[in-house]
Amino acid sequence: MSQQQRTSAWVAEWVGGRLVGPGDVVVTDVGGLDDAGSGAVSFLGNPRYRDRVLPSKAAVVLVPEGFTEAPPAGRAWVVCADPSAAFTKVVTAFAPPPPTYAAGVHERAVVSPSATVAASAHVGPCAVVEAGAVIGERTVIGAGCYVGHEARVGDDCFLYPHVIGADGFGYDSGPTGHTKIPQVGIVQIDDDVEIGALAAVDRARFGRTWIQRGTKIDNLVQVAHNVVIGPHCIVVSQAGIAGSTHLGQGVILAAQAGLVGHIHIGDGAVVMAQAGVTKDVPPKGAVFGSPAVDRQDYAREQMMIKRIPRLVQSLKDLEARVRELQQRLEDEG
Amino acid sequence: MSQQQRTSAWVAEWVGGRLVGPGDVVVTDVGGLDDAGSGAVSFLGNPRYRDRVLPSKAAVVLVPEGFTEAPPAGRAWVVCADPSAAFTKVVTAFAPPPPTYAAGVHERAVVSPSATVAASAHVGPCAVVEAGAVIGERTVIGAGCYVGHEARVGDDCFLYPHVIGADGFGYDSGPTGHTKIPQVGIVQIDDDVEIGALAAVDRARFGRTWIQRGTKIDNLVQVAHNVVIGPHCIVVSQAGIAGSTHLGQGVILAAQAGLVGHIHIGDGAVVMAQAGVTKDVPPKGAVFGSPAVDRQDYAREQMMIKRIPRLVQSLKDLEARVRELQQRLEDEG
């Protein structure tokens, strides 16, 4: 089926949804509700944007169950369980193919003769792979990435430009200055990991800095020496993890969060944005603030601060009543 | 006029200021008030440094209107409306010419055959420009920059080393792990934009991540997928903007500020340093703290906290008075 013939009926079939309205509305591209043109497929991904569906120019809108407004003339809805996922499927049908990364080492990459790069891996231009490093099958080492000495990268990983396996930041500090502690460990990145642009992963003081299977790391993140990140974690942009801290399975660190060293974050825990975590977080815990406390404690504390003006007023009222009582006693006395 | 002959009279003429003191004081270089040598031109840019003018060794000092101290023997002042801007003019006269970036692609850059680079643009060594990307007239792509697939960079832009158009950070998370949401949009950078070193600008999930005309972005900033930054904004170092957030015109994000996704920051709003913004900010709003609140609310809250010790004392005083009243009633009873 060529792209010219795509219609609202095709959309419903493609995403496995239920068509509401005519099946012959022609669609030619995709767009957000606000900027969609009159041939676009769009979607209602977040209930708070519900009021934007009718004013949108989008020809076809993917909507969730429970969206009951009828489409105006010439437009159609497709009801689906997860409009955001369905939209991703539609985008894929319209989009140009995403960039592919052919197997092989770019002629402008610099790979040490003692490094081991799988035949199916891609090493981009100006990337540097140092001595003894190992790159797994189908892994992409982006343009300009630096993979340090003896680093280990698993299969199916994706390193965006400029990931690093530099030395950990460790010094013995004395009266004559800071003496470097040798950082002789490695970095190990297991299978199916993605690491954002300009993220820094330091090699271990000894042993390994270890990012486990399926974990996704965003841009500009700092992972210090000897950190262990368990499987399937999410570490959002500009978060930082200090040395020897361990994350369990499925942990989420939101943007700009910071963790001190030598603590443990339990499985499934969530660290909110900009939190500063100074001690262990239990499994499924959620912490907020700097220094970080349990989400509920944080909310209570914030509420307390908001009560101060009322406290001041109550105290003034009470002072007036006491003054009055004193006066009465004076008068009576 | 050669540099050897420059004098206080020349300075006054060059900056269009009013000379106070002799016109024949020879000047040979520039410097800050504290470190200027005896042949230097310096400036009083900030009233809080007023007391540093007389002790300075600077031969000539650019001062604002209202600076009434007379220069000591052998030195001179030049009074001008904006001493900082005037100093910039003097610096330019003494400085070696700033680096220039000749038109053309460096032989050590890697540019895809399907990319379009304007003839007057500069692409530095080890920069990588991927397939389908477009680079506008007179734009400078710094050494080692990475410009991703299908990215669009306008005219007169300046990308310092290591700007990025990597994929957005978007995953569908389920019981079997995180599945990547295809990021098939582009990055569009309009004319006269500057982007600092080690800043990351992610490509869009669909559509575009868009930085509009005249905006300036500092080092180590994160701009996530589908963010729109309006014209003439300032984004200071280490700030981060999460996905799909929109900035209006002339917005200022101070250093290390963080914005959650899907919010709107109104025209002319200011986000203070380290603020964590979780909801819309109105035009000309100013927010502070994490989570961020209106600057006035924040100040009030901080004042409230400072009142607690006095509250505690007032309460104690009142308790004593009530105790006394009770005692009196007991005695009378």
Add this chain to the structure above:
Amino acid sequence: MSQQQRTSAWVAEWVGGRLVGPGDVVVTDVGGLDDAGSGAVSFLGNPRYRDRVLPSKAAVVLVPEGFTEAPPAGRAWVVCADPSAAFTKVVTAFAPPPPTYAAGVHERAVVSPSATVAASAHVGPCAVVEAGAVIGERTVIGAGCYVGHEARVGDDCFLYPHVIGADGFGYDSGPTGHTKIPQVGIVQIDDDVEIGALAAVDRARFGRTWIQRGTKIDNLVQVAHNVVIGPHCIVVSQAGIAGSTHLGQGVILAAQAGLVGHIHIGDGAVVMAQAGVTKDVPPKGAVFGSPAVDRQDYAREQMMIKRIPRLVQSLKDLEARVRELQQRLEDEG
């Protein structure tokens, strides 16, 4: 002595410690207390891990004076003044030699003909050294580093990949947009400095951005134009320093701290993690919070907030007593 023959007696001699237990326990590698194998040397570096020594499989543990538990059969302790430093010494004996950086410019580096690189310096692959820059003896410029125009790097420095000497972020803002202030100063890095990966050091507006002898800077740090960092400072990951701020000698900036411009941090001061410093810090000061206050003030403020619930209760109690007094007066009246 070959590695196969190393024993607990060798460890004691190597680190200059006192052996407790048998001298013939064979050791073959090193490890942390929790993950050490049965041939490993480990160490008790932090008293909070004291309970992990006995359960550890480590053959030999370096312990501090005052650790009085006896080693079980087949294991030994080595008592030493500083177990962490001693462990570093042991690690060095077992580790493969750390990466070395041969003198010379890599054939894939790009060095301007007008730059001056000491013969004993190393310039890695894809590094770029611009016109007029000077690189000192034995200094390592890591792969992909960018050293900007006229930058000065001293002897024995180590720049991890992607350090920068880009322009400072300075604009004159007016009704027609932001006009760039020329940044014609340089970056000067004195001897024995280390700078982490993906750190940005901006060139000065005029004069120099100056990092003095022996200072260590971690990954992803921002150092703005005209900043001066005194000797032997420590700047931890993701911290940022705004323009013209000066750090004295031996200052410590913890991770994600931020400093506004034009302030002075006194000798030996400590800025805690995520602090936002808005004014001068005295010598040996310690500040915390955002905006940052003296550590003691911060603790007092936090304690105050925690007192609010008790305040509320006291006030309620007092209100009840006053009500009772009023009632009594009514009854008596």
